[in-house]
Amino acid sequence: MLDPDCIDHNHIFRRYDIEGENSDVPANIIAKMLPDRTFLKDVAASVAYIRLKDVGPAVMVALQMKIPPETIINEGLVAGMEIVSHLYTRGIYFLPEIMMAAKSMEIGISLAEKEIQGERIGKGKVIMHSAEGDPHDIGKNIAAVMLRSSGYRVIDLGKDVPVETVVKKVLEIRPLMVTGTALMTTTMSAFPKASKKLMENGIDIPYMVAGGAVNREFAESFDGGIYSKRALQTPPLVDRARNGADWRQIRNEWDDIVRTVS
Numbered sequence: 001m002l003d004p005d006c007i008d009h010n011h012i013f014r015r016y017d018i019e020g021e022n023s024d025v026p027a028n029i030i031a032k033m034l035p036d037r038t039f040l041k042d043v044a045a046s047v048a049y050i051r052l053k054d055v056g057p058a059v060m061v062a063l064q065m066k067i068p069p070e071t072i073i074n075e076g077l078v079a080g081m082e083i084v085s086h087l088y089t090r091g092i093y094f095l096p097e098i099m100m101a102a103k104s105m106e107i108g109i110s111l112a113e114k115e116i117q118g119e120r121i122g123k124g125k126v127i128m129h130s131a132e133g134d135p136h137d138i139g140k141n142i143a144a145v146m147l148r149s150s151g152y153r154v155i156d157l158g159k160d161v162p163v164e165t166v167v168k169k170v171l172e173i174r175p176l177m178v179t180g181t182a183l184m185t186t187t188m189s190a191f192p193k194a195s196k197k198l199m200e201n202g203i204d205i206p207y208m209v210a211g212g213a214v215n216r217e218f219a220e221s222f223d224g225g226i227y228s229k230r231a232l233q234t235p236p237l238v239d240r241a242r243n244g245a246d247w248r249q250i251r252n253e254w255d256d257i258v259r260t261v262s
């Protein structure tokens with residue numbers, strides 16, 4: 001009969017997958033990903049650790065230290081949300097944490113947004129939406145803040161917007177540009193459909209696509225499509241459309257345009 005005491009279980013009951021996944025504790029992962037700049041680090045940490053009460057004070061301190069609100073949003077709040085996304089992907093955070101972190105990011109954005117010195121004149125209209133079937137809108141909302149603060153009027157159609165609604169609204173409002181966000185590979189096909197319908201109706205405007213599911217190659221695979229990787233890149237791209245460039249020219253000049261904010 002086998003004597004269990006003779007067996008060293010440390011060499012048998014080892015879940016290498018779990019060991020691998022947990023080789024780093026969440027606090028270490030967060031610490032490695034936080035930005036270096038002191039006040040931005042506190043802002044990002046308040047989102048990453050989902051400390052709802054800390055985010056407001058952290059943003060206010062950063063503003064008092066004369067850090068530009070756009071920087072606080074992009075290098076503080078969005079950086080914190082990126083850490084949260086990473087922890088979610090690794091199975092450390094779950095949906096409730098994601099929703100709470102998004103809420104804390106929104107609190108911070110609303111405080112920083114008030115301090116953005118945009119020319120509050122109407123530079124033109126931009127229609128924004130998340131693709132039909134897609135509930136992800138956090139990135140879109142950040143891009144909307146960037147555009148508003150640059151003086152554009154944003155008509156935000158929300159999330160999970162049917163192709164027909166996008167087309168109808170664009171025909172009615174005649175914006176400078178329409179932007180679509182897709183974080184799911186199953187929803188990105190809505191954009192070529194909507195852009196084709198717009199072209200058939202004689203609307204030859206840039207259709208900016210963004211979000212984790214799409215890339216530049218996809219964006220430039222259909223007539224009208226242009227790409228934006230980050231929310232911060234949106235204003236200069238729309239500025240170029242406002243200055244008369246069509247989607248073909250914007251594609252050609254894309255690297256130079258986005259370099260101004262990289």
Ligand code: B12
Binds near residue numbers: 086
């Ligand atoms: C938050 C989140 C959710 C939230 C969304 C809340 C909300 N209001 O947006 C909720 C809980 C609702 C959700 C649901 C689901 N989700 Co989800 N979700 C995420 C998660 C964790 C984070 C996304 C996020 O907001 N990140 C933070 C923002 C700031 O980043 P971002 O969107 O990338 O934006 C940046 C850029 O992309 C860009 N950008 C984005 N939009 C725009 C727009 C413009 C105009 C511009 C210029 C730039 C721009 O700028 C931003 C910063 O500069 C991602 C994981 C991930 N790693 O992305 C999964 C993820 C997107 N979800 C996924 C899935 C599968 C789902 C579900 C189907 C899960 C399920 N089984 O139920 C459901 C959807 C069900 C449905 N059909 O209704 C998958 C998609 C996989 C795929 N390839 O299709 C992901 C990638 C997770 C994964 N790894 O599997 N989700």
